[in-house]
Amino acid sequence: MSRIGRYVIQGEIGRGAMGVVYLAQDPRLQRRVALKTYILPDGISEELIAEFHERFLREAQAAASLSHPGIVTIYDAGDDASLGLSYIAMEYVPGRSLRQVLEQGDRLEPGWVMSFGAVLAEALHVAHQAGIIHRDIKPANILLRAPDGAAKIADFGVARLSTSELTQSGASLGSPAYMSPEQFRGGALDGRSDLFSLAAVLYEALCGQRPFEGKDLPALVYSIAHDAPVPITRRVRGFPDRLDDFFDQALAKDPGKRFKTGADFRDAFKEAGRKRRASSAPAAAPDSSGRQRAQAAAAPPGVKEASPRRKPKKSRGSFLGLKFGAAAIFSLLLMATGYFYLSRPAHLKLDARSSIGAGTLSLRVDGREVYSRHLLAPAARKGVFNKILGRDQETFEGWIRLSPGKHEVAARVLPEGATSPFQDSIVVDLRSGETRTLRMIAGRSLGTPVSLKMD
Numbered sequence: 001m002s003r004i005g006r007y008v009i010q011g012e013i014g015r016g017a018m019g020v021v022y023l024a025q026d027p028r029l030q031r032r033v034a035l036k037t038y039i040l041p042d043g044i045s046e047e048l049i050a051e052f053h054e055r056f057l058r059e060a061q062a063a064a065s066l067s068h069p070g071i072v073t074i075y076d077a078g079d080d081a082s083l084g085l086s087y088i089a090m091e092y093v094p095g096r097s098l099r100q101v102l103e104q105g106d107r108l109e110p111g112w113v114m115s116f117g118a119v120l121a122e123a124l125h126v127a128h129q130a131g132i133i134h135r136d137i138k139p140a141n142i143l144l145r146a147p148d149g150a151a152k153i154a155d156f157g158v159a160r161l162s163t164s165e166l167t168q169s170g171a172s173l174g175s176p177a178y179m180s181p182e183q184f185r186g187g188a189l190d191g192r193s194d195l196f197s198l199a200a201v202l203y204e205a206l207c208g209q210r211p212f213e214g215k216d217l218p219a220l221v222y223s224i225a226h227d228a229p230v231p232i233t234r235r236v237r238g239f240p241d242r243l244d245d246f247f248d249q250a251l252a253k254d255p256g257k258r259f260k261t262g263a264d265f266r267d268a269f270k271e272a273g274r275k276r277r278a279s280s281a282p283a284a285a286p287d288s289s290g291r292q293r294a295q296a297a298a299a300p301p302g303v304k305e306a307s308p309r310r311k312p313k314k315s316r317g318s319f320l321g322l323k324f325g326a327a328a329i330f331s332l333l334l335m336a337t338g339y340f341y342l343s344r345p346a347h348l349k350l351d352a353r354s355s356i357g358a359g360t361l362s363l364r365v366d367g368r369e370v371y372s373r374h375l376l377a378p379a380a381r382k383g384v385f386n387k388i389l390g391r392d393q394e395t396f397e398g399w400i401r402l403s404p405g406k407h408e409v410a411a412r413v414l415p416e417g418a419t420s421p422f423q424d425s426i427v428v429d430l431r432s433g434e435t436r437t438l439r440m441i442a443g444r445s446l447g448t449p450v451s452l453k454m455d
Helices: 046-064 098-102 110-129 181-185 191-207 217-226 242-250 262-273 308-342 384-388
Strands: 007-015 020-026 031-037 074-080 085-091 095-097 142-145 151-153 346-354 359-365 368-375 394-402 405-415 422-430 435-442 450-454
Touching (some): 046 085, 095 098, 110 191, 110 262, 181 217, 191 242, 359 394, 422 435, 422 450
Parallel strands (some): 346 435
Antiparallel strands (some): 346 394, 405 422
């Protein structure tokens, strides 16, 4: 194959679920493009062919209306009747995808992530303002241009115009590890779903691990729907505590608790990544010419210059002043450091086991709910060894961020069909920056309805 439409094929860039992407030359405008085609499997109905064809052209219609440095530009769309292919010609971005970079097994430089994360959030804001939802934000769809590392969102192939009258089938298209909880439920989506996915991508880029994990798809779906991610400051030392607050909101299960727009997301992300800097002492004020003012006036005429014998005394006075100034600055630094360490949040790591077949769990701290989960233990297996090995138990963990000091932690477990819940409470005393494990067991087969203890 040497041509598709008017485009001269130079090589293959990649393959996806629906087609192939080629590097091509546009002879009319003398520029390189990425040419995306789609291929349908044999044996599907004419109705499905028409639907896919319409969805493909919809991608061109939607993406071509967007203009932002963080979005891959669409140039052209058409059909090659001789090959039976439809194609979209788009901006060619030399470099690698974020997925390829992350696969090297290390986290990225935080300053770079903060920079391109803000650009991508702004790009999604532009798309959402135009009524377009991407629906598949993931590292493979974020291209990093060589050599400057500029990030661009690619493949609006599963985007949907909110005003479109086309079929809504495929509502939960996307990549499972980065999908929002509402995508799995198959309900209506808005821009907050894309922002959840972007937050999951940025979390991984900053610490090298995904916020939600699972040994298989059901476990991954459950984790996204119910589990709180490990605070990112637990993954990487030295990150500002405000990043924990940012990801708590950006990865909230309820869309109503997340950032409303990409602009809100961008501003909060940039603010969360800023490190507080100690203000330095002001320098001498410059005069109108830009020079610094003299620190001492010249001696008036007729007054003799001080003798060399008296200069050391003046120097000693200046030296004492410098000592007092340095001591004051050092004291301020000590106070600021002490305040920082004494005000750092503490964390409880929940380590839980439950043999409740079905029910709900909620944890409250000082009367405020901080964690909830649907319980669903595996079906009980007969035999002493199965019980010893815990094969009839559900195990899970979560993270709770608290201020230092004493707190009352209460657990409430309501089995399905029960009229009254099981409850237990414990008082914990946490130091600044401390992480402690809260162990919980629930279910009569474990010897008690519910119990809490601290390690």
